[in-house]
Amino acid sequence: MKGRIFSGIQPSGNLHLGNYLGAIRNWVRLQGDYEAIYCVVDLHAITVPQDPQTLRERTIEVAASFVAAGLDVEKTTIFAQSHVAAHPQLAWVFNCVTPLGWLNRMTQFKDKAGKKKDQAVAGLYTYPVLMAADILLYRATHVPVGEDQKQHVELARDIAGAFNRKYEQDFFPLPEPVIQEEAARIMSLRDGSRKMSSSDPSDQSRINMIDDADTIAQKIKRAKSDSEMGLSYDPESRPEASNLLQIYAALAEEPRSKVEAEFSETSFADFKARLSDLAVAKLEPITMEMRRLMDDRGEIEKILARGAAKAEAIASDNIAKVYDIVGFLPR
Numbered sequence: 001m002k003g004r005i006f007s008g009i010q011p012s013g014n015l016h017l018g019n020y021l022g023a024i025r026n027w028v029r030l031q032g033d034y035e036a037i038y039c040v041v042d043l044h045a046i047t048v049p050q051d052p053q054t055l056r057e058r059t060i061e062v063a064a065s066f067v068a069a070g071l072d073v074e075k076t077t078i079f080a081q082s083h084v085a086a087h088p089q090l091a092w093v094f095n096c097v098t099p100l101g102w103l104n105r106m107t108q109f110k111d112k113a114g115k116k117k118d119q120a121v122a123g124l125y126t127y128p129v130l131m132a133a134d135i136l137l138y139r140a141t142h143v144p145v146g147e148d149q150k151q152h153v154e155l156a157r158d159i160a161g162a163f164n165r166k167y168e169q170d171f172f173p174l175p176e177p178v179i180q181e182e183a184a185r186i187m188s189l190r191d192g193s194r195k196m197s198s199s200d201p202s203d204q205s206r207i208n209m210i211d212d213a214d215t216i217a218q219k220i221k222r223a224k225s226d227s228e229m230g231l232s233y234d235p236e237s238r239p240e241a242s243n244l245l246q247i248y249a250a251l252a253e254e255p256r257s258k259v260e261a262e263f264s265e266t267s268f269a270d271f272k273a274r275l276s277d278l279a280v281a282k283l284e285p286i287t288m289e290m291r292r293l294m295d296d297r298g299e300i301e302k303i304l305a306r307g308a309a310k311a312e313a314i315a316s317d318n319i320a321k322v323y324d325i326v327g328f329l330p331r
């Protein structure tokens with residue numbers, strides 16, 4: 001094993017192709033080489049408003065997607081963050097070693113809080129501290145994330161270093177981000193210049209992990225195109241063509257340049273038909289398994305319970321050591 005991985009996804013929206021190609025598929029690839037812990041980060045989700053019942057549903061859905069996409073429940077640990085109490089416990093300790101200046105630099109907070117900084121909740125601000133706690137609670141060495149989370153993993157490194165220095169210990173490893181090489185940046189099917197997103201009001205803009213074959217085919221057919229003949233990759237002037245090529249390349253696991261050459265003279269209609277066949281072939285087994293698991297909550301609940309027990313075994317040991325290091329009286 002090359003080390004220990006920790007990563008997480010928030011149960012805060014429809015899971016879609018972008019989550020699969022950008023994160024979960026990569027996790028599946030890594031599971032044999034690392035000891036892997038994958039978490040449904042529900043504590044992070046409530047940094048923005050959530051309907052309680054929907055949050056529960058989505059927690060199940062994210063866990064189901066992990067399993068449906070091919071994460072092995074024997075080899076990996078899959079659990080819900082709120083099931084292991086040591087996450088917020090360690091986050092508190094980290095809140096007390098993290099200078100405000102470090103949090104002020106976080107671009108995601110600035111983006112999410114916008115102009116109404118004073119109204120933003122404190123949890124949104126300290127979100128990266130909780131994320132550092134997630135990773136370091138397991139003393140994870142590697143963190144597979146998208147480019148947009150790199151700054152948070154770097155902060156986790158800084159926090160690990162700050163803790164180690166403050167208490168003159170070599171307790172936490174400095175975790176490294178693992179960013180996918182040709183990171184699949186999957187854009188909206190309706191607007192190739194915007195990221196595919198669970199918060200887009202148009203369901204036509206994304207392929208959800210629970211969409212059936214007909215829905216996938218129909219969404220690709222209706223995806224926005226342009227009037228040029230032949231496909232080419234040029235995100236500036238042809239965002240939609242570029243996005244569809246990128247999706248094809250990612251699904252086919254082929255270099256983009258090869259796919260581009262193959263379809264340089266193909267009409268949009270013909271290309272979409274090919275893409276649709278490929279997408280259905282690659283995604284249908286996953287989406288079918290997703291729906292099966294969603295209909296059988298018991299199975300997912302059991303997986304999460306086992307995962308929580310495995311995670312807890314590591315977490316409780318580490319939080320006990322941290323509490324001792326900082327000088328809390330044993331009970």
Ligand code: TRP
Pocket residue numbers: 006007008009010041044130131134135143144145149152
């Ligand atoms: N912040 C991550 C995101 O929104 C989710 C996350 C929470 C995470 N804790 C983590 C990712 C720990 C990796 C490791 O995508």
